[in-house]
Amino acid sequence: MSTLNYLKKISVWDADAARHILSRSLFGFTKDDVTFALTKTLDDFVDNYLLKDQPLPSSPTYNGTSWTTLPDNTTNQTNYTNWQYSLIYWWYNLMLNQGYSFREKMVLFLHNNFTSQYATVRIPQLMYIQNQLFRQNVFGNFKDLTKKVTIDPAMLIYLNGEQNSKGAPNENYARELMELFTLGIGNYTEDDIHNSARALTGWRVDRTNLTSSFIPNLFDNTNKTFLGKTGNWTYSDIVDIIFDSRDASNNPIAARFICNKLYKEFAYYQPNVDYINQLADVFVANNYNLKPVLSSMLKSQYFHSVDIRGARIKPPVEFLLSLMKQFGIPNVNNDILGYIRSQAGALQQILFDPPDVRGWQGQRKWISTITYPTRNAFTDNNINGYKISAATTLKVDILQYARSYSSSEDAIAFINDVTKQLIQFPISEMRKDELLSTLLDGAAVYDWNTYDSAAPARLQTFFKSLMRLPEFQLS
């Protein structure tokens, strides 16, 4: 039986394809970004721009002071709320200024896979260290990263690894490692949880040096049977055994589980099992390195099909930040980032604080009868102008933005260009007609120009309408 090759590369590299890739891999993009992508070949753009290894960014500061290496003590704890905010803003800035790199979206993916909540960990320095660990390994070996995460200080605190000792082990990390991080439910037994919890004993967090360390006499130094294999396993052995584990038909369980998550995050939230299995084969063939998998996915025909394009509900942070990028808001200062953080909270996505150990479920869970109108209020505010502080008002210069389109003086062409740029969902002709009547507000189409005194008000109404559309929530 021949199987469809889901990973076959797209044959047409055009503006639609470029916008789709940019919308799924960045936190917003401009017309110029589309133009730039099309000056490269698909392979060149994906492999040498989106997936290029980048140097690590320098650490965040608060009021000009670097805090990420300072010990956890009662003096420093008084600053933690401020430090944690500065950490969130630091990450927002990386997302906004990422260039053509897929990195920050993948870091967020890893944060949502290997979850830790600041509300539980309570040490910003450790949240920062974990975040940089993700960034360091973002396109690298997922199995190695799993080992590093297992003894990461924030994770040891979050899932009680640091309270796990021989005798009466704490099962918290062992269960979530398998259920949520690597294998998925149903691929292990309760005994596997008890026994791997024993292998994970002995790790403690040094809150002065912000490191983790192994204390041999807390370790259960005896044989354990895990996923059918018996030995005096350590945490590293447990991860190896997890990644070696195969189902009854000898298929790689962890690879499929992780590729399913990648698919869910970047393609569509309901799995296409055949496509995912083919991605998993690439993952295994490349010894669990992420880069080849991401490269195959972004270039594949199925990823670019009409079912997938425009089918993803924008996550809150992406929804909020992409507006800053799309409209070219100058000087996105901490006042604006603070406003974005508060809106992200209302929309249910505070970075470093997923709702629980499973992370954000995404897609339809982002939308409720309260979050949808909150999104509309945010887009309205950007157009109307929203005074955040005495010094800062967030407002799109709508006239300038409209004139950045070469078609700005031709109403019909303008609507075509704007909807293509701002909305990834294939918008109906009827919608365009409706938007046109909104823009013209009773005027004749040949009378439209942006130099008319009524143009700014009409443009404001038009852009507010456009961003309230359900189509605008999709990417």
Added chain:
Amino acid sequence: MKRREFIKNIGLVTGAGIATFSIAGIPVKAFARPFMNVQGTNGKILVIIQFKGGNDGLNTVIPLDQYSLYQTNRPTLAIPQSSIVSLTAATGLHSSLQPLKALFDSGKMTLVQNVGYPNQNRSHFRSTDIWLSASDYNQTLYNGWIGRYLPKAFPEYPSLPPLYPMAIQLGSVQSLLFENQQYGGLAISFQSPNSFYQLVQGSSVDNDPPPATLAGDELKFLKEVANQSIQYASIVRDTSSKGNHTSNYPANNTLAQQFNIIANLILGGLQTPVYLVTLDGFDTHADQQNAARHPKLLSDFAGAVTAFQTDLQDHNLADKVVVMTFSEFGRRVKENVSKGTDHGAALPIFVIGNNVQGGIIGQNAQLASNKLDGNGDIQFSYDFRQVYATMLKDHFGMTDTQLNQILLKQFSTLPLLKSSPTDVTDYNAIPDDYTLMQNYPNPFNPSTTIKYALPQSTEVRLKVYDMLGKNVATLVDSYQSAGSHTVQFNANGLASGTYFYALETRSQKIVKKMVLVK
């Protein structure tokens, strides 16, 4: 489409409050009052509290008759005998649950011991889904038990949705509990009625059909949610501002603040039958008895429900409402090395309200090692779906057939509630409320029978409308006596299609749909 209409459709009409919109051509404003009959809810309300994370049932309801065994298993976590709140000689509560004793002593709280299901799953997420969907342990359902119940309570949904939300969730992420396979999420979610209204104000409904792709499915979903919020923001705000709670809700207790909002809605007259609130933080793997952790959660719970019950009693509404708790699992009998407890199995649940029978159903958790399951966890005595069956049948008045359809198999009920609902099908007696029966036969050609019942003598009109809202026949227009009445409708001269018939009185309007097939 005219420009003005479009602007309304995409949500920019301002100053008009909630815009008029239409369902099947009939302006919703025509139904100026709640028109759904209450047969399917029995006029009752259920408030569900989800203890998220897995509540440690053994430190919640403590088996005094096995205290030493309890203490052996819980060397650091056992509640000292002297501070346990005893309910009976054999059973006590965690000291933080002190306020519940008065409810228990006055017969307004029933405890159901050892609730769970066969082959307990110990994943938070899978087990939560099992509880929310009322599935078997090895069955995956993408809809919730309340999501399956609501269309039975509101049989005209979605062609004629009720003017009040069918269910309300306090929060921002819609729960599986309310998912329906056919209709999607049936609850609305918000955190405060006022901010909800302000956000939605000025938006209006969109009926442009989406394309038949996966992406189109997502667009359809977005439109449905947007339409729901527009539809209900105003009634939620209005009823909430009418409700005037008198009870003192404890400060520094987020659950109590949520109950305060629910009380205002119920006191204001909202007929929504199901509410969901969540209390998070029960996943106590470590340092469980820290005052900020399990004790604080239990004390928040006790303070919130006690204030709520008082409020309802003060307003003579306590007979309508029942509060029940659940959690995805209890916790391990033996504590772990971190002064916490790992994931376990069965646990007790609380049912509170005027209409409960009171007392304790079932015996204490059995802690002897030969009574525990292979994992060292408490075995279940009652299937959680027995509790659901009891709520559906004895609280909401579902029939046995409906019960089986909602819970997907047969479960016996528990002696939890005092009164079973009166038989709502007895239309010869004078009913408690205006009732309009489904016509029969239906579809029909050319004539059909319509029955209705009046609780008191009144002016009555029974009118027939077409899909455009045009009045095509008036069958009754007179002063009639209380009791049941029957009329024939002959549709000679009318075209095939869907029609609506409406029972209109001074205070009520009930509408149903019928289909003429020639």
